[in-house]
Amino acid sequence: MIKKFTLAFILFLTAIISNCQNGNEYHVFALKYDDGPKIPAQQGIVGANPKDSVRICFMVWLLKGENGRNILVDAGYLDTTKTENKGYVRPDLMLKRLNVSASDINDIILTHPHYDHIGGINLFPNAKVWMQKDDFDYFVGEAWQEKGVSEGFQKNDVRNIIEINLQGRLKLVKGDSIEIIPGIRVFIGSKHTFENQYVLVNSNSKTNKILIASDAIWFYYNYNKLLPATLCMDPKAYVGAMKRMKTLVTNPDFIIPGHDDLVFTKFPNVAEGVVKIGN
Numbered sequence: 001m002i003k004k005f006t007l008a009f010i011l012f013l014t015a016i017i018s019n020c021q022n023g024n025e026y027h028v029f030a031l032k033y034d035d036g037p038k039i040p041a042q043q044g045i046v047g048a049n050p051k052d053s054v055r056i057c058f059m060v061w062l063l064k065g066e067n068g069r070n071i072l073v074d075a076g077y078l079d080t081t082k083t084e085n086k087g088y089v090r091p092d093l094m095l096k097r098l099n100v101s102a103s104d105i106n107d108i109i110l111t112h113p114h115y116d117h118i119g120g121i122n123l124f125p126n127a128k129v130w131m132q133k134d135d136f137d138y139f140v141g142e143a144w145q146e147k148g149v150s151e152g153f154q155k156n157d158v159r160n161i162i163e164i165n166l167q168g169r170l171k172l173v174k175g176d177s178i179e180i181i182p183g184i185r186v187f188i189g190s191k192h193t194f195e196n197q198y199v200l201v202n203s204n205s206k207t208n209k210i211l212i213a214s215d216a217i218w219f220y221y222n223y224n225k226l227l228p229a230t231l232c233m234d235p236k237a238y239v240g241a242m243k244r245m246k247t248l249v250t251n252p253d254f255i256i257p258g259h260d261d262l263v264f265t266k267f268p269n270v271a272e273g274v275v276k277i278g279n
């Protein structure tokens with residue numbers, strides 16, 4: 001009798017635990033919101049072969065939780081130029097292709113504040129924005145001082161993120177290997193910007209995690225040859241972070257770079273300009 005009860009209880013607990021785990025797992029999508037040209041690899045990769053080239057593109061990532069939570073990694077940018085840009089689709093309109101509207105986004109994990117990652121932030125009025133505190137401090141402060149590095153930053157984005165903070169929607173993250181949302185952990189140390197972060201996601205597969213490197217890996221070329229990006233504050237740290245990423249996933253195919261168009265041929269297409277990563 002006791003044995004039966006114990007067995008039933010264990011089964012009950014197992015069911016609860018696996019349910020909880022399911023709730024904290026995410027379907028991961030990459031959405032290309034702008035095309036780019038083929039460029040000489042040397043333009044983006046220190047030490048690349050002068051004969052090699054890479055195709056650049058711009059993307060954001062949607063994490064669709066089995067718990068109903070919709071999370072964006074980065075917000076893309078707003079194209080305000082008057083010239084016709086055929087490849088560009090506003091990031092919120094890309095989301096529509098997955099039947100997700102801008103107001104459905106609960107969180108934005110901002111990997112770093114370069115214009116092509118933060119510029120679309122005001123498209124998502126309900127989102128909490130998660131950013132590394134040291135990256136935020138640098139972005140709104142030292143970057144604009146005499147010896148600061150503001151390349152890739154835009155002043156209007158500084159104003160926007162401060163306004164989001166005033167609205168109480170900014171969540172500053174302090175440090176490395178922190179689970180900011182159940183099933184989602186962020187890491188630092190890559191030094192693409194002052195303190196950019198990359199994101200490890202529990203995907204809907206028992207054995208595989210998906211790592212969204214964003215610009216901690218610009219191109220597969222960086223990762224395959226362990227070469228730093230041309231835009232970074234510490235090349236050694238950048239390479240060190242890529243080595244570390246290999247230890248964080250069981251399948252290196254699920255490490256996703258920030259600007260490589262190959263992402264859109266490597267994974268199954270589920271809508272125009274959208275691929276699903278993982279299984």
Ligand SMILES: [Zn+2]
Nearest residue numbers: 112114192215
């Ligand atoms: Zn960047």
